[in-house]
Amino acid sequence: MAILEVKNLGISFGGLRAVDNFNLAIEQGQLYGLIGPNGAGKTTVFNMLTGVYKPTDGKIFLDGTEITGKSTIEINKAGIARTFQNIRLFGELTVLDNVKAGLHNQKEYEYSALTGILRMPRYYKAEKAMDDRAMELLKVFDLDKEFDYKASNLPYGKQRKLEIARALATNPKLLLLDEPAAGMNPNETQELMDTIRFVRDEFKMTILLIEHDMRLVGGICEKLTVLNFGQVLACGETSAVLNDPNVITAYLGE
Amino acid sequence: MMSFISYLLNGVSLGSVYAIIALGYTMVYGIAKMLNFAHGDVIMIGSYVAFVAINSMGLPIPLSILISVAVCTLLGVTIERIAYKPLRHASKLAVLITAIGASYFLQNMALLIFGANTKSFPSVVKMDPLKLADGQLTISSETIVTVIACIIIMICLMAFMKYSKAGHAMLAVSEDGGAAQLMGINVNATIALTFAIGSALAAIAGVLLCSAYPSLTPYTGAMPGIKAFVAAVFGGIGSIPGAFIGGILLGVIEILGKAYISSQLADAIVFAVLIIVLVVKPTGLLGKQIQEKV
Amino acid sequence: MKKMSKITKNNLITYAIVVFAYAVCEILMRAGQMSSLMKGLLVPLCVYVILAVSLNLTVGILGELSLGHAGFMCVGAFTSAVFSKCMASVITVPTLRFFLAVLIGVVCAGVCGILIGIPVLRLRGDYLAIVTLAFGEIIKNVVNVIYLGKDSNGFHFSMKDSMSLGMEPDGMIIIKGAQGITGTPTDSNFTLGAVLVLLTLIVVLNLVHSRTGRAIMAIRDNRIAAESIGIDITKYKIMAFSISAALAGAAGVLYAHNLSTLTALPKNFGYNMSITILVFVVLGGIGSIRGSMIAAVVLTLLPELLRALNEYRMLIYAVVLIVTMIFTWSPKAIELRERYSPEKLFRKKEKEVQ
Numbered sequence: 001m002a003i004l005e006v007k008n009l010g011i012s013f014g015g016l017r018a019v020d021n022f023n024l025a026i027e028q029g030q031l032y033g034l035i036g037p038n039g040a041g042k043t044t045v046f047n048m049l050t051g052v053y054k055p056t057d058g059k060i061f062l063d064g065t066e067i068t069g070k071s072t073i074e075i076n077k078a079g080i081a082r083t084f085q086n087i088r089l090f091g092e093l094t095v096l097d098n099v100k101a102g103l104h105n106q107k108e109y110e111y112s113a114l115t116g117i118l119r120m121p122r123y124y125k126a127e128k129a130m131d132d133r134a135m136e137l138l139k140v141f142d143l144d145k146e147f148d149y150k151a152s153n154l155p156y157g158k159q160r161k162l163e164i165a166r167a168l169a170t171n172p173k174l175l176l177l178d179e180p181a182a183g184m185n186p187n188e189t190q191e192l193m194d195t196i197r198f199v200r201d202e203f204k205m206t207i208l209l210i211e212h213d214m215r216l217v218g219g220i221c222e223k224l225t226v227l228n229f230g231q232v233l234a235c236g237e238t239s240a241v242l243n244d245p246n247v248i249t250a251y252l253g254e
Numbered sequence: 255m256m257s258f259i260s261y262l263l264n265g266v267s268l269g270s271v272y273a274i275i276a277l278g279y280t281m282v283y284g285i286a287k288m289l290n291f292a293h294g295d296v297i298m299i300g301s302y303v304a305f306v307a308i309n310s311m312g313l314p315i316p317l318s319i320l321i322s323v324a325v326c327t328l329l330g331v332t333i334e335r336i337a338y339k340p341l342r343h344a345s346k347l348a349v350l351i352t353a354i355g356a357s358y359f360l361q362n363m364a365l366l367i368f369g370a371n372t373k374s375f376p377s378v379v380k381m382d383p384l385k386l387a388d389g390q391l392t393i394s395s396e397t398i399v400t401v402i403a404c405i406i407i408m409i410c411l412m413a414f415m416k417y418s419k420a421g422h423a424m425l426a427v428s429e430d431g432g433a434a435q436l437m438g439i440n441v442n443a444t445i446a447l448t449f450a451i452g453s454a455l456a457a458i459a460g461v462l463l464c465s466a467y468p469s470l471t472p473y474t475g476a477m478p479g480i481k482a483f484v485a486a487v488f489g490g491i492g493s494i495p496g497a498f499i500g501g502i503l504l505g506v507i508e509i510l511g512k513a514y515i516s517s518q519l520a521d522a523i524v525f526a527v528l529i530i531v532l533v534v535k536p537t538g539l540l541g542k543q544i545q546e547k548v
Numbered sequence: 549m550k551k552m553s554k555i556t557k558n559n560l561i562t563y564a565i566v567v568f569a570y571a572v573c574e575i576l577m578r579a580g581q582m583s584s585l586m587k588g589l590l591v592p593l594c595v596y597v598i599l600a601v602s603l604n605l606t607v608g609i610l611g612e613l614s615l616g617h618a619g620f621m622c623v624g625a626f627t628s629a630v631f632s633k634c635m636a637s638v639i640t641v642p643t644l645r646f647f648l649a650v651l652i653g654v655v656c657a658g659v660c661g662i663l664i665g666i667p668v669l670r671l672r673g674d675y676l677a678i679v680t681l682a683f684g685e686i687i688k689n690v691v692n693v694i695y696l697g698k699d700s701n702g703f704h705f706s707m708k709d710s711m712s713l714g715m716e717p718d719g720m721i722i723i724k725g726a727q728g729i730t731g732t733p734t735d736s737n738f739t740l741g742a743v744l745v746l747l748t749l750i751v752v753l754n755l756v757h758s759r760t761g762r763a764i765m766a767i768r769d770n771r772i773a774a775e776s777i778g779i780d781i782t783k784y785k786i787m788a789f790s791i792s793a794a795l796a797g798a799a800g801v802l803y804a805h806n807l808s809t810l811t812a813l814p815k816n817f818g819y820n821m822s823i824t825i826l827v828f829v830v831l832g833g834i835g836s837i838r839g840s841m842i843a844a845v846v847l848t849l850l851p852e853l854l855r856a857l858n859e860y861r862m863l864i865y866a867v868v869l870i871v872t873m874i875f876t877w878s879p880k881a882i883e884l885r886e887r888y889s890p891e892k893l894f895r896k897k898e899k900e901v902q
Contacts, residue, residue, distance in 0.1 A: 050776060052772075072775040072776060073775055073778050073779070073780055073781075076775075076776060076777060076778035077778050081776070081777065082776055084772075084773065084776075088770045088772055088773035088776075089769070089770065089773065090765065090766045090769035090770055090773065090774075091769050091770070092765065092768075092769050092835075093762070093765055093766065093769060097762055097765075100759075100762060101762050101763065101766040101774070101777060101779070102777045104759065104762070104763055104766075104777065104778060104779055105777075105778045105779075109759070110759070111758075111759060112760075113755065113758070113759075113760040113787060115758075116754060116755060116757075116758025116759060116760050116761070117750075117751050117754045117755050117758070118754075119754055123758065126759070127758075127759075130759075166773075166777060167776075167777070169777070170777050170778055283674075288674075289674040289677070289678065336870075337870050337874070340874050340877070340878030340879070340880065340881070341873060341874065341877050341878060343877075343879070344873070344876075344877030344878075345877070346673045346674065347607070347611065347612075347613055347673075347834070348873045348876065348877045349873075350613050350673070350674060350677055351613070351826065351830055351869055351873050352869065352870050352873040352874070354615075354823060354826070354869060355866045355867070355868075355869030355870035355873070356866070356870060357866075358823060358862060358863075358865060358866035358869065359863065359866035359867065359870065361862070361866075362860075362862040362863040362866055363863065365862070366859070366860070366863065476819075480678070480681065483678060484678070484682075487675070487678070516693060516707070518689060518692060518693045518726075519689055519690070519693060521685060521686075521689055522685065522686040522689040522690060525682035525683070525685055525686050526682075526686065528678070528679065528682050529667065529668075529679055529682055529683070532667075532671055532675055532679055533667040533670070536670075536671060536675065
């Protein structure tokens, strides 16, 4: 069964139909790409999947459970984590604390505010476990040496990685990456591709990503869906989609 | 019945003053995206200037008002230049704290210069009150002048925004400062002009306020300032007709509350209105919704 | 881990400063080396420190500007004073009575914080600031019209005057409108004040460096990202706000039990007080708990010791607010700081070595 299934999803802002009749099915462990020209509605789809926008129609199922119209918080708890096009880190917190914030809702690390204030044994145990888990995640992204840096002091590429690490900390079933390679140079992009692939293999993660960089998309995505003017233009195996004349026209013009 | 109408008129009069102050608030908020806490204290300074000009220097009233307007305009622009301009891209918290600092600065400066004693402000309106319904209902000349002044100011402002080039620049900056800059609009000058207009209005409001309520202290401006902000929020921040409607309604609510509920709780009632408005309809009566982009 | 011990160490230094300052004051007092002016200032100092530290929880950690902090102090002061006045003859141990009063004041102010927080915290930035200001003023105004009396028939309440309480002749008027509460047992002293300061610091510092504090600061730094990782925004905002309010309540209790007459004036519970506390927080460094504490002490003592300064105190506060903000945020000031900061120069060298 598909881990994410989207049926006839659509949203209107006033009279504007931003996304219409959008369908998507992603299998467990797949690396799936959502591409399309600027303004095609890709981020709007992400915002609907994560509960930032409430879809006007259609249904979203995560692992067989319907999550349509739920709040961002509930959807994250259900198992979708995301990164943002314009990086959104907790700038004043340390790199380590950014990841630890991602561990917030997991049962094994939970403790109440009172436990924290009174510094009960549970506090020390949970914090220690969080530190270990967070450092583990940071190591995956080669950020462990910078664990006590302020997040806003990290270089751009590392900030993007930290965002992914923080999203993974919420232990999602599905990871959404919104233009992870935006603003990166070819070397950084290459490195990012390796990391994304590694995350998929290491965590058995299902990943849906929005991307403009065709090299990245062609290099790592197994399947693609192309959006244009809020409608699905093409969908299928990466190589087939990228050679679809409709897609080429949409990207390059007539 | 007559007393109710009389209260109502008092409320409209006070509300008109709030509306004039609120116009300044709403313009500055709409364009500079900041809550200019010092606005209320500019009113107070304006009143002191007019007071000194009329009482101590014996200048004619129209000239005194003009001087007061000029001083306040200069003051508003100076505050903007020194305290707010360096913080154009700072966090909202920082700007707000600075504005509170500016407000405090003006209050305490006035306290040092003029002392804490209450000054009795002379009315600038030298006309006989209007008597209606066989003398049962008296409308003070201050009320008439205040309401008329308020309406004229609002119409002028709306025309200014609609027809003048500077008005269009203001609208553009309030929509998107960055884009306006790219279109060749001098954003800093536009913001300075907004402060100038707002502060000039504050001077007029100060003179009218003190004519109706003649006790002048360094704290005279603070409460009306905050209440005018309440009025601006009530009407929908950024909207000129909104500020007018909000101001009038708030003045009426305050005076009626004072008369029929409790004079000590009048301020509390005004603030309760603010809270109810913000909780029920945070955009106010005529405001528009702004959503953060993800 | 190295970082953990650094935080613990930092907290311990903060506590040590309090204990040390307390010890020095006690020794001076015992040795008769302290002026009566200073002695009179000790409890107010504790009040200010608690207020500043608790406000920093809202302003620095939660990142929202509250201009009604004095209102919560007012709630704590009045509820606890009513309690102590009623219990003066029942509980005769002053310290016990005081701690029970603290409990009452803290709970009442905290509940107020929750009640106010629920509608208010949905708003952001400027609106939130103005609404907290409004609530502070409402609390002050309402307290000024409350009449409360107690006689053999129980409590009587009115919002008009003491006559309308309709009390038996044996009754006692507890709150007398604008005249407030007179005859509150003066149960507080410097030692109790210092204990409350320590407790406040422990609560705030432990909260900040915990899962809860992390969630609160995450919301401050980026609300949308915090939501995306499943942090319940409303819950943590209200938690921070109400804990901050509760601690302000504790300061109010300390304040009320240091005076025999308690009235709600603009000076002590109004907007001006809220601003004074804000000045402490801003000068001490937004988000720095120890800074708030030190700023509260220095800014209270300086004008008292240098009488000539007292007249200009408020003016200086105003300048402090503006200059601190410009120095922290103005692009020019930031550039200057970066160029001449020893830390940056050092780091540059480090980079070159790498």
